[in-house]
Amino acid sequence: MADNADPARAADPASTSTAASGDPRTASGDPLTRLLADETRVRAFAAVALGADTPAKVREMAGVSVKEAVTALRRLEENGLITDDATGLSVAYDRFRQQARTRRETAPPPPSYGSGDERTEAVLRTFVRDGQLLRLPAQWERKLIVLKHIAERTFEPGVEYPERAVNQKLRAWCDDTPVDHVTLRRYLVDLLFLKRQYGVYRALPQAS
Known part of the structure; x- marks a missing residue:
């Protein structure tokens, strides 16, 4: 999709920093977010995702001018979100899948709570984070x-x-959660995690 010089392209760091690397997330500040912060590009991308395989169809479906459509499509192609080949325009789904695999492979391991039981760990990861109770489970x-x-x-x-x-x-434990400390204390006493006597509380040993 050849086009003459576009002043907006020179002013947009996402178009230059990501074109060299081919990865819209390698430059600082997440260029992918900046790229899709533009409504015209979002409209053009949505049109391609919905089956518009030529700039003319994108222009019509997205409701933008010819110049806006061509410029947006070029940016999307440069940043690897769409492809333009003999079959026409299409979303680069393989690229998205590859990025998803890369993120899974490089993601840090989930936090460990030292229980030694995977089911317990899964429950705690869901309801506890960084020493904070997110909410109490209903089950x-x-x-x-x-x-x-x-x-x-x-x-x-x-x-x-x-x-x-x-x-x-x-x-x-209860900062910014729907559970208050009084409710939490009552549960701990009722379930014999704490014993209360004359206004003094003592933690009771629990079976492993």
Whole structure:
């Protein structure tokens, strides 16, 4: 899709930095996001995804001018989002699949909570993050797993804690969550993770 010089292209760092590497995510600032921040390019990409295989069809389907369609398509092709070959324009699905595989392969391992049980780890990864309770599970068995984790990470067995200290420790788990520390404390007492007597709390040893 040859076209004469486009002033917007020279002003757009995404078009130069990514054309050399061929990967829209290698330059700083995520050029792919910048590329698709332009409404005309999004319209053109959507038109190709919906089957428009020529610039004329893209122009008609996207509701843009000829120049806008050609410029947008060139940017999309340079950045590897679409291809233009003998069969016409098409989305570069293979490229997206390759990027997805690369991300999976290079993704950091999931956090470990030291339980030694994969099911327990999966539950904790879903409901606990960076020492924060995201929410309590609705399913009772999962709720027990999360509450046991909180009790073991927060209180030492046999140590006595005044209610103020218990509240302070549990508030740290509840920041920006729909669960308040009072509800959490009540669960821990009712399920015998904590024993309360005369306003003093003591963590009870739990079976492994």
